[in-house]
Amino acid sequence: METDELNGGEDLGVIESTPEATGTPVEPELAGGNFIKVSARGNVKAIAGKIAHSAREGDPPAALCIGAECINLAVKAIAISRTYLTGDNMDLSFQPAFRDADRSKKSLALYMAKTKSRAPISTVDDVEMPIGSQSKPQVVAGALAARVREQRAVCLTAIGIDAVSNAVLAIGNARLYLEQDRKDIRAMPSFVQVHKNGRDLNAVKFSLVVENI
Template sequence: MALPAFTKGRKVLAVAAASLVKQVAGSIAHTSREGEPPVLSAVGPASVNQAVKAVAIARSYLETDAMDLIVEVSRHNTGGEIKDLILFNLKKTPQAPRLAPDAFQNLKSAGSSSTSQLAGAIAKNVREAVNVKITAVGQNPVFRAVDGICYARRFLEDDGLDLDFQPEFTHVTFSNGTEANAMQFVVRPHPRGMPPLQPGVPPAAPQQPPTQAD
């Protein structure tokens, strides 16, 4: 399968289930310091989970460089839903202050979550200019969150909007008091074809072409 145009001339790192995330993160950080960040490719929940963790770690490596990363994610059909190729198009962005947790609508991703329902919830909040983050515990929920963002991008096409995200580590406390490590996806909306906005800045409505006067 031919890779999309945004991969041309860029380093493409294939991330597998057995990939060492700190090693991948180091490669991401090194390549980003030298020039354009790499593109990550992953197939299946385990590989996608490793890719997301690697980006989160790479972001921490780049903090001393006053540099950050955002991710544009897309699905490319190879013949089966779970086996589709997921591409993480990494982009550099300046570091920005983080909003307080209560500034976000927190969506939960579970392994059994409906991708279309999660994508619909993401898109609805973005249309209403609500800050969105997604929390996922475990590789299947992480995969479902990534998948949901892929589909939310499609849902927002007619609105002239698009999405990137930033992954980070967090932890959650369940109702029984037990704690677990989790991945958090901070959704970064923006007008289609424009750079991402800082969290808390609503995306502007797409401009309509001027009409001719009679």
């Protein structure tokens, strides 16, 4: 399925990039060129197929995103690629990192991994934190970091483009807040349904794995 989507001649909204081909400064981790730029116009299933293919062949790429729509698309692509990799006994997680010193700007790199290099503390959801379109990422990050310090497992749920973007920004900020505690977070996105205002709505769930560093 992924191969057909990759080779069907569609505009995937993904631009293969090398350090010389982009005007954005490239972090040392990206200097090898193993990253993709995600466009808001992208085909989410085709992007997911590309991620899964890269994971099977070696290391999954980092996804570079600017803006809420791109972040939302990249997260959904990762969630779909996780389902593509089930039969290969692989799974994916990601860690968001800010690409601009001004963390209010939605310029992120989502670093994906198919294996966990650090020992997890817990993977059982204990506290669910709903994230909305008006949620303030740094406030959510503070609450998330506090739960992690209490050794309570947390998952985030988000409905809609802005809510998904806010959740990812919150995870990125929480990672910075937890550096002095020598802890880090990985996110594993999936699709779920939540009951809200008498309706069942599609949402993205971020299961978080907390690790010692």
